[in-house]
Amino acid sequence: MRVQAFMFYGCALFFLVTDIVYWLWSGDWTGTTALALAVGLAGLIGFYVHFTIRRLEGQNGGPLYEDDPEGNIADAAGELGFFSPHSWWPLFVAIGAAFMVLGAVFGWWLFLLGVAWTLMASIGLVFEYYRGHFSH
Template sequence: MKLQGKMFVGLAVFMLAAAIVYGFWSKEAAGTTALFMGFALCTMIGFYLAFTARRADTGAQDREDADIADDAGELGFFSPHSWQPLALAVGGSLAFLGIIFGWWLMFFAAPVILIGIYGWVFEYYRGENRTQ
């Protein structure tokens, strides 16, 4: 993770330099703001990765003498397929369409969003994990 943190910090430095040069050269506010926001996002991700690398074990990518096979094996738990993101996408789409066409559409979007959030939060409390 140290390598990824250094990569994002390097990208943040580049984005800052690009934002300054672009801002002075073009005097255009939208692009300059977008580049400064990109700098801020890269800085946050780089800081998070550097902070996490100090607390986590050294991975194979952080060692010079590591082989590809050193990083093999189980990487963690990943969720199986889920329909809840689709429900949230449909609800979010309806909500944004409500901003465009009329706030009355929010009455249809809110239940879909709430059902999607509820389903995603309690997705693993079914079957053998369910409480009585």
């Protein structure tokens, strides 16, 4: 995965050069700012991927399975994490977000109702497996 980090660093460098050329030729602050934000975003993602890879390599004691040219698919087998198989909470979070968007259009009372709904649904989503039948 080290290649992905350098891909994003390359994108940041490309956007930086493009930003400088665009600013010198056009003098437009809007496009220059947008390109500068693209430089920051690509650099931030590259930085995150780069240091996440370094942390994972330290845990595994060597390069990751994706970076081994002689590696097999079975080398990366195992548990990848826990994924909720049947949760209704994302639907309720989406309904709350829809209320917030509609509230920005139709009235602040609906926006505040959407904020409360989203907050309660987010709490339910986060603590879903801490109580009841599915508690650990």
